[in-house]
Amino acid sequence: MKHNVEVMISEAEVAARIAKLGEEITARYQGSDEVVMIGLLRGSCVFLADLCRQCELPITLDFMTASSYGSGMHSTRDVRILKDLDDDIKGKDIVIVEDIIDTGYTLNKVREILSLREPKSLAICTLLDKPSRREVHVPVDWIGFSIPDEFVVGCGIDYAQKYRNLPFIGKVVPQE
Template sequence: MDLSADGKEIEKIIVSQEQIQSRLKELAAQIVKDYEGRDLILIGVLKGAIMAMADLSRYLQRHVDMDWMAVTSYGAGTKSSGVVRILKDLDNDILGREVLIVEDILDTGLTLSWLTENLLSRGAKSVSVFTVLRKPDAATVKVEAKYVGFDIPSEFVVGYGLDFNQKYRNLPFIGVLAKHLYS
């Protein structure tokens, strides 16, 4: 199956592989400066943040701890259900730690708002957000993302960890999914 931007499955590529990697390097350099001498733990949000977590952590020129959570406000569709559920919790204690949530996309803000509050309630010293993508027009809850890769329009996108029915995560770019696949 050819998943290039031919219009059959992917309407267009909106962020290329090269753009993603270049921006991650820039953001990693800023994170290293911002957290110099501080006890940083990256918390990746499964499954979408797998690609970003792997690449970002390799670009960080320092030691960092990593952990994972799986939370969802989506079912099988393309819209948030409005209810956040923990599917996999942290393995490590974050009491007194500087937490950087690594997320694939900031859409409505519901999941990240809930997750930020949840981690603060566990005694994290601070909680900040890194997101590869942000959809400013889709926000229904205000979430301050300290590190943003790209602002994108409110279209349904896949690739670089983002999926539709568990497919397309492995694309090295971010593209708009053809509407006929989910309409």
């Protein structure tokens, strides 16, 4: 598809919001000896890198791959765990970090799997949320921006694997 990318949320707005989220997360986990930030690959990696640097906490990182989209634009609802965490999360404070929640199937599945491992606490932080697209409920603790149902890219979010490195949130607009 021929298309353009327009700025939807600027680099400065994204940075300011992530700084605020970092403050809130820092306040929430005062006294914790370890907060494990779990990034869902690949989309979350850019946001996770920015967010963890805005948190003044003893943070460790782990990663999981749960893919439902492949390289297309539409969810198949078939959430597959392609890569599990490296470490045990039992008794630990966990923050799952995502780039975007759409139907909710990915996070719903990951949350279900991780909660069975008996973490001390389990929270979710997402950069973007598309509430109008939700098909399954997921309890979300921190949301960067709630956005309308547009096809967005940047800050880790891809269109056919491209544009993840854009420093702003862009909107994909079809070209005649």
